[in-house]
Amino acid sequence: MLCLHNLLLVLSGRQDNARVQREKLLRDYPLNATLWWLNWFDGRSESALAQWRGLCQGRDVNALMTAGQLINWGMPTLAAEMLNALDCQRTLPLYLQASLLPKAERGELVAKAIDVFPQFVRFPNTLEEVAALESIEECWFARHLLACFYYNKRSYNKAITLWQRCVEMSPEFADGWRGLAIHAWNKQHDYELAAALS
Known part of the structure; x- marks a missing residue:
């Protein structure tokens, strides 16, 4: 809920309050990928993007956790934007990203999701992952x-x-x-x- 509160501060134009709160949260929870995404999302600097990607290190669980939170908060457009910016080349994040696009636009992501599976085998385990896969009926x-x-x-x-x-x-x-x-x-x-x- 702290991440949602911080995001709402950003979206309501209270960036200074969000920044102060986030600095404290990052000290308390330095491995929270969603906080590092918020840090990038607030200002979109290259250094914040590098910090966020550096923390995540291409691990799909980080991408899935943050995207899942955004979807559960009713913000699928932000989830798609987040997945695009993080650029996690693992099967389940790619499927989740594809599921947020119209069917006609997701073919490339679906093909990539299949191609990268042997490099890191992970099966779906959350409701968001299952919902994403169910929506890609093709x-x-x-x-x-x-x-x-x-x-x-x-x-x-x-x-x-x-x-x-x-x-x-x-x-x-x-x-x-x-x-x-x-x-x-x-x-x-x-x-x-x-x-x-x-």
């Missing part, structure tokens, strides 16, 4: 990540439906077939089906 890999999320949460029917859609969209994607095979083996005890799917 992407087979987003279906796969959602299936992994729901399977982990024991929502097996939803996961199977998503993996089936994934392999319909991209029949050559082995991990989608693997998810279906694991389910057939572990939950249905249908070993022939599992062998056929894998």
